[in-house]
Amino acid sequence: MADSIRESRGNRIRLVVAYDGAGFHGFARQDGLRTVQATLEETLTRMLSTPIEVHGSGRTDKGVHARAQVVHFDLPYGPPAERMVYVLRRRLPADVIPLWADQVDTGFHARFSVVRKTYRYLLYRGAAPNLFLYRFSWHVPGVLAVEAMREAAVHLLGRHDFTSFCASATPQEDKVRSLYRIDFVESPNRLAIEVEGSGFLQYMVRIIVGTLVKVGQGREAADRIPAILAARDRRLAGETAPPHGLCLWNVEYPPEYGGKVVDPEADL
Amino acid sequence: MADSIRESRGNRIRLVVAYDGAGFHGFARQDGLRTVQATLEETLTRMLSTPIEVHGSGRTDKGVHARAQVVHFDLPYGPPAERMVYVLRRRLPADVIPLWADQVDTGFHARFSVVRKTYRYLLYRGAAPNLFLYRFSWHVPGVLAVEAMREAAVHLLGRHDFTSFCASATPQEDKVRSLYRIDFVESPNRLAIEVEGSGFLQYMVRIIVGTLVKVGQGREAADRIPAILAARDRRLAGETAPPHGLCLWNVEYPPEYGGKVVDPEADL
Numbered sequence: 001m002a003d004s005i006r007e008s009r010g011n012r013i014r015l016v017v018a019y020d021g022a023g024f025h026g027f028a029r030q031d032g033l034r035t036v037q038a039t040l041e042e043t044l045t046r047m048l049s050t051p052i053e054v055h056g057s058g059r060t061d062k063g064v065h066a067r068a069q070v071v072h073f074d075l076p077y078g079p080p081a082e083r084m085v086y087v088l089r090r091r092l093p094a095d096v097i098p099l100w101a102d103q104v105d106t107g108f109h110a111r112f113s114v115v116r117k118t119y120r121y122l123l124y125r126g127a128a129p130n131l132f133l134y135r136f137s138w139h140v141p142g143v144l145a146v147e148a149m150r151e152a153a154v155h156l157l158g159r160h161d162f163t164s165f166c167a168s169a170t171p172q173e174d175k176v177r178s179l180y181r182i183d184f185v186e187s188p189n190r191l192a193i194e195v196e197g198s199g200f201l202q203y204m205v206r207i208i209v210g211t212l213v214k215v216g217q218g219r220e221a222a223d224r225i226p227a228i229l230a231a232r233d234r235r236l237a238g239e240t241a242p243p244h245g246l247c248l249w250n251v252e253y254p255p256e257y258g259g260k261v262v263d264p265e266a267d268l
Numbered sequence: 269m270a271d272s273i274r275e276s277r278g279n280r281i282r283l284v285v286a287y288d289g290a291g292f293h294g295f296a297r298q299d300g301l302r303t304v305q306a307t308l309e310e311t312l313t314r315m316l317s318t319p320i321e322v323h324g325s326g327r328t329d330k331g332v333h334a335r336a337q338v339v340h341f342d343l344p345y346g347p348p349a350e351r352m353v354y355v356l357r358r359r360l361p362a363d364v365i366p367l368w369a370d371q372v373d374t375g376f377h378a379r380f381s382v383v384r385k386t387y388r389y390l391l392y393r394g395a396a397p398n399l400f401l402y403r404f405s406w407h408v409p410g411v412l413a414v415e416a417m418r419e420a421a422v423h424l425l426g427r428h429d430f431t432s433f434c435a436s437a438t439p440q441e442d443k444v445r446s447l448y449r450i451d452f453v454e455s456p457n458r459l460a461i462e463v464e465g466s467g468f469l470q471y472m473v474r475i476i477v478g479t480l481v482k483v484g485q486g487r488e489a490a491d492r493i494p495a496i497l498a499a500r501d502r503r504l505a506g507e508t509a510p511p512h513g514l515c516l517w518n519v520e521y522p523p524e525y526g527g528k529v530v531d532p533e534a535d536l
Contacts (some may be wrong), residue, residue: 016398097397129365131286188535
């Protein structure tokens, strides 16, 4: 397997990185702004003394984090993929953490090869914000009816037109997406909402979370979700939850590329 | 009790705050630099339309965090202490989190009334740094012999001259301090070292941690600690652990002021 990869035409590297979104204007390159893509490209270009263009599994908005963003780039030559992570760890700023890298054939594309993605949204429910989580959670003190939120979430599972649950300015014509899983993970003062799907529209997870919180706070009924979906009207769903609670949690590729890039049980 | 406090001469407020030290040049006011003390004073002065001077339980160095820093200040008038926390929560930057406040008599002083303090130092032992903890932990991958570290720590308990375990430039003449407790709290990939003492010299906890890590990595013997203490020579102890792993964890006052300001079991 390793041999057949080495024999393929290009030298394509897949790199998995985590980042703290607070200091970035999102993933995608933008002139004059600090972005994750530009940071990776500049670091790799300096490190390898050749211009490197990086392709991500998708954008993340300003302020959104990633536990597992996937990028790929092509190299004319360079250190072996495993060694690259150690070199990058010393060269990248502290808020971009390279996790692992491997060499892949040029049939792999960080974005087009994606099968599923998982996002996690973290709510912190303590009376005061939590020092260790304030950068990574939405502080929602007060009563939250988690059972009602679970009921509401069930209506979102499956294949739907998510026009009501994305930014009005979403560029894509086709708003049909599939959600495979919405899990609620509770621990003291924390509620993590994991959403796994085929792909996500702009602000989609944040609007889903804003709507679920509205249900949890008793300002919307769980059984109203089907009508909100059917109306295809953004104004009917809840507010857009703030970006700093959101984290790109996992990316899944076909089995020949190893499936999920992070073990779902991993402590990263 | 509440009545007798209100009848005392001044209107002294005790305020407990947490902060993320990454964005501050330490606690203590310094001209032209962002510090926690200046941030609190400016916010309170604007909020109360009268100049407020804030006294802390002690300094924390640049980059060091606090889960529970205590300050006091005197007010000519103003909202009740409990209400002040809610107002401050909306006015302070996100990296300073007010936890609670109460009114105290003017016999209370944030610094001079301290009985004990607890610092916590967090080590992260995973192969890659942890996204959610990189701001609050020292990344120490590789083998660490925690049992040897525990053995070494026992020699530091009690009353000692800590000249070998503080910055050479420490201004205090008297380097004798008492350590009451050094606990090792292990969880997957994490090792928290809690140090409770009568008071701490400059860099003292960080040098203790640097030395314990040196023992854990087999570069120093646990039973060398008594000789290092006796030598009163900073050069014999280990390196100074980086500031971002350190957190002022709790402050204890006499029973009439409620003892520890944070429940040791609290999830803050």
